[in-house]
Amino acid sequence: MTKLTLRADAARNREALIEAAAEAFADHGLDVPVEEIARRAKVGVGTVYRHFGGKEQLIDAILDKRIAEMVALAEKALAEDDPWHGIVTFVVEGFEMQARDRALKEVLLCTSRGGERIAAARERLAPLVRAIVTRAQRAGVLRGDVEPSDLVMLHLMLGAVADFAGDEDPELWRRYVPLLLRGLRPRATEGEDRPLPHPALSDERFERAMARWHSR
CATH class of the missing domain: 1.10.10.60 (Homeodomain-like)
Structure with a gap:
């Protein structure tokens, strides 16, 4: 040979x-x-x-590309002419990607896997998501008290529906997208948004919650 x-x-x-x-x-x-x-x-x-x-290097080789696709999606959402459509694009298309790829969901919601390259890619994603949120708030189409971590929480909620429905109805999560997105819209009460009844997680608390969630 x-x-x-x-x-x-x-x-x-x-x-x-x-x-x-x-x-x-x-x-x-x-x-x-x-x-x-x-x-x-x-x-x-x-x-x-x-x-x-080993497997960790194989994870790096594959998920580095997947995270890059999420970064490209965030850039696409930020480039939308309509800031609200940018929010919808990131939430819906982002979850479509996660629904197709369980590993992508795990690495986005976990701090302990994926290696340094994945961590670096996630750091690239975070400011883009914040920019998507800030732009929509400045345009008056998104509640002023919405935080970037809230969009991740929406993915978690949709993920719970997808996991629950399983093979019975893998598209069931789409039913709840407009219900969740409607809650992100400003609701005027005497000229001001009615405040949400509980604060969002800070970045530090979010990371701690993700670590505990994964350990369970």
Whole structure:
């Protein structure tokens, strides 16, 4: 067997592993064992470690791209001419991406997985989400007391519906999108927004809540 053939086989195995891991993570989340990824790729477990050194590096290779797609979505929402449509775009299309890929949802809502590259990508996403919220508030189409973390909470709410409905009705979450979005609109009472009955989580409290939620 020539060196060229060996290199071609190695490249095919690497691509097969990436494809198998992407499918496995999307279906079952990040806790899929290495053996399952190797089985789907039709290679030995040793091949996984030979190409990636372990599952964490494989997670980095796949989810770095997924988070980049979320960043691109936030940029798209921020570029919308209508600030309210930008909010709708980020909430709806963002959850569509998470509904298709369980691993993406896990890494967005968890601080303990995904490696340094994923953490850096999440840091890129945070200011974009804040800009989406601030722009809509300045345009008067979003409540003044809405925080960026509230949009993440909407994804959690929709995720609870999606997890509950499961195979029975995987699109059921769409029914609740307009109900949730309606609550983000300003509600004038004597010229002012009626305040929400409870404050949003600060960034620090949000991270602590996510860590505890994941540990459960």
